[in-house]
Amino acid sequence: MDKLTQQYVDGIMSGVIARNPGEKEFHQAVREVVESVSDYITASPHLMKLKIMERMVEPERVVMFRVPWMDDHGEIHVNRGYRVQMNSAIGPYKGGIRFHESVNLSIMKFLAFEQTFKNSLTTLPMGGAKGGSDFSPKGRSDAEVMRFCQSFMTELQRHIGQDRDVPAGDIGVGGREIGYLFGQYKRLQDEFSGTLTGKGLGWGGSLLRPEATGYGLCYFTEQMLATRGDSFKGKTVLVSGAGNVAQYTAKKAMELGAKVVTLSDSNGFIHDPDGLDEEKWQYVYELKNYRRGRIKEYADRFRHAVYYPNQRPWGIPCDIALPCATQNEIEKEDAEKLVSGGCRCVAEGANMPSTPEAIRIFQSNGLLYAPGKASNAGGVATSGLEMTQNSIRQKWTAEEVDSHLRRIMSDIHAACLKYGTGFDGTVNYVKGANVAGFIKVADAMVDQGLV
Numbered sequence: 001m002d003k004l005t006q007q008y009v010d011g012i013m014s015g016v017i018a019r020n021p022g023e024k025e026f027h028q029a030v031r032e033v034v035e036s037v038s039d040y041i042t043a044s045p046h047l048m049k050l051k052i053m054e055r056m057v058e059p060e061r062v063v064m065f066r067v068p069w070m071d072d073h074g075e076i077h078v079n080r081g082y083r084v085q086m087n088s089a090i091g092p093y094k095g096g097i098r099f100h101e102s103v104n105l106s107i108m109k110f111l112a113f114e115q116t117f118k119n120s121l122t123t124l125p126m127g128g129a130k131g132g133s134d135f136s137p138k139g140r141s142d143a144e145v146m147r148f149c150q151s152f153m154t155e156l157q158r159h160i161g162q163d164r165d166v167p168a169g170d171i172g173v174g175g176r177e178i179g180y181l182f183g184q185y186k187r188l189q190d191e192f193s194g195t196l197t198g199k200g201l202g203w204g205g206s207l208l209r210p211e212a213t214g215y216g217l218c219y220f221t222e223q224m225l226a227t228r229g230d231s232f233k234g235k236t237v238l239v240s241g242a243g244n245v246a247q248y249t250a251k252k253a254m255e256l257g258a259k260v261v262t263l264s265d266s267n268g269f270i271h272d273p274d275g276l277d278e279e280k281w282q283y284v285y286e287l288k289n290y291r292r293g294r295i296k297e298y299a300d301r302f303r304h305a306v307y308y309p310n311q312r313p314w315g316i317p318c319d320i321a322l323p324c325a326t327q328n329e330i331e332k333e334d335a336e337k338l339v340s341g342g343c344r345c346v347a348e349g350a351n352m353p354s355t356p357e358a359i360r361i362f363q364s365n366g367l368l369y370a371p372g373k374a375s376n377a378g379g380v381a382t383s384g385l386e387m388t389q390n391s392i393r394q395k396w397t398a399e400e401v402d403s404h405l406r407r408i409m410s411d412i413h414a415a416c417l418k419y420g421t422g423f424d425g426t427v428n429y430v431k432g433a434n435v436a437g438f439i440k441v442a443d444a445m446v447d448q449g450l451v
Contacts, residue, residue, distance in 0.1 A: 005038045008048070016057050023106035025327060029113050029352060030057050032371075036434035050450075052442045056116070059109065061085040065155040067133055069148045072141055081152050083131035083159055083167075086112035089444035091125030092163055094380060094387075096170030098132035099148075099177065107327070108132060111170075114351055115380070117437030118373040121412045124384035129165055131156065137172050138292075149180035157185050162193045162390070168383045169198040171326065174244060174289070175210070194390025197383035206386035207398040208405065209379075213349060214248025215402070216378015216409045217322060218256060221347040223413040224368045225320075227427065230344075233257035236275075238318045238343075240264045241325035242288050242295045245349045245376070249322050251281055262313035264325060265295040269313040272298075272305040317341040324349030335361040348372035359430065366426075374412050374433035381408045412436075 001009070012034050013027070020026055034053060041047045063083040070076050082105065085093045095115040098107075108130050116128025133152060137145045160167060169178050178198045186192055192204075199205035208215070218232070225231050237258045239250050242265050250260040259275035263284060272280070280302060287293045299307035314321065314334040321343050323329055327350065330338075335358035338346065345368040348354065352372060354362070362369040385404055389395055396404075412433075419439075420432020 001035075001038070005042050008042050009034050009038050012053055012057070015054065019058075020106075020109070023109060025106045025110040025352070026113065028356065029110040032356070032430065033113070033117065033434045033438065036431045037438045040435055040438070046446070047442060050446060052445055055445065056087060056441065057113070059084050059086045059112065060088060061159075062105070062109075063156075063159050064105070067135065067148065067152050067155070069144075069151045071144050079133050079135040079148070081131070081133045081155060082108045083156060083165070084108045084112040084129060085159075085165060086128040086130075087116040087441060088127035089441050089448060090120060091127050093129035093165035094119055094126035094168070094383065095129040095131070096168045096380075097173045097177075097181070098130070098170040099135050099137055099172030100132070101134055101136045102326075103132045103134045110327070111351055114373050116441060117434060118377045119380055119384075120437040120440045121374060121415060121433060122377050122381040122384060122408055123411060124381060124408075126166075126380065126384055129167075130170075131167055132170065132173075135172075137177065142176070145177060146180045149177055150184040153181045153184040154188065156181075157188050160185075160195055162195045162387070166194065166383070166387060167196055168380070169244075171243070174198075175200060194387050197386040199386070204386075204390055206382060206389055206401060207396065208401040209382050209386055210244055211248040211251075212382035212401075212405060213245045213376050213379030214250070214324070215252045216381065216405055217245070217249050217324070217347060217349045217375050218252040219378065219406055219409040220370060220375040220413055221320065221322070221345065222256065223410060224345060224347060224370060224429075227417075228368070231257070232320070235259070235319035236261055236317070237320045237322060238262045238313050238316055239349075240269070240313055240323045240329060240353075241350065242284060243324075245379070246324040247281070247285055247288065249324050249349050250276055250284075253320075253322070254281070258320065261318070262316055263295055263298070264313055267294055267296065268307060268309040268311055270295055270298045270305050270307050271313065271316055272302060274304050314338050315341065318343050320345045320347075322347055322349050323353035325353065326350055327352045328355050330354040330358045332357040332361065334358060338362075339365045339367070343367060346370070347375040349376050351376070363428070363430075368427075368429075370416070370429040371433055373437065374416055374429060377412055378405055378409055381405060
């Protein structure tokens, strides 16, 4: 990085840190993008003059609100709700809603910022946003979750709409929560529209939407492996998480010939050296989606499986690692374990699950590494396809949706190659994804003037 470029990066980051004190996740997400695109910006004086990056890092709108609700025992609780509408240059705001005790403004802003570039990469007309609450549905009854969702939507409905902002699910927000949220939106707005995605199949949802993030992750990873003449066949795969993304990542990896040997939740991970099969996968699906149990129960059910409490799976030898749990789950020591364990490819199913130190270890050791804004974009891409189906009042077949999903992930991979391939032929997927996503948003911002 030359002196001018370094000065530009330092200037942007000092401004971001000063204006957003203590928001470490947001700082981390911004730094990754700014360092990737800085040489492109400094070579384009009009982008510097128009302060495009300075405008990108400032949300167009941040909404915070209280969410009061009553539990089954009559006790009143008060949580905090958020919606960060980051950038609408290329389309209406689009991004998930997360219900988890870790949610705060920094995490919402980092996710909304990442979403802007992820949505741009899909080539669909969607801006970037994210929302959520520090409420956790874990251990709550259906009635309690419904009351919370209704209270949350009573405020959120003022700020969303099918041509304004289209939320979806995320951690802690699955089909049950989307149903309650949509029902309250419909009740208050007196309209049936495509304002939320991830809806039930009988009332506007798209086939393959639950599977899309995991399937898309595997399609992208296939493309990465193919650049080295390789594939999933016969590979040992580590998957973290046990929710929607992890479940369908494991399922598709198995279909492509891999052996998936780990899954995890917030309490620990299981290692099954025999690998998952259809029976085991179905057990996890029912455990997590209906019984809402803990992954420890898998080890109680299947022989040879071992449960490791309060640990992450990255010390298990593998060929491919697919982190699908949460941000910063792979730290420096975890990355070193993956390298020493023979890992050749890391593709992110979660948002920013690898710390900057971990990414440097992957790249310096020659691993194929893809950031989540590229490799996990299949979920929001299929949400965009659900929006299209809602708008034209049609329902596509699973084969049609899967065909679109495969094409979109292939196009994202091609964009990463275009902007991330170095003179020596190696591919920096971080740079490729960030530059490709940035260019489309920046060009739209230039065209639309100072707004």
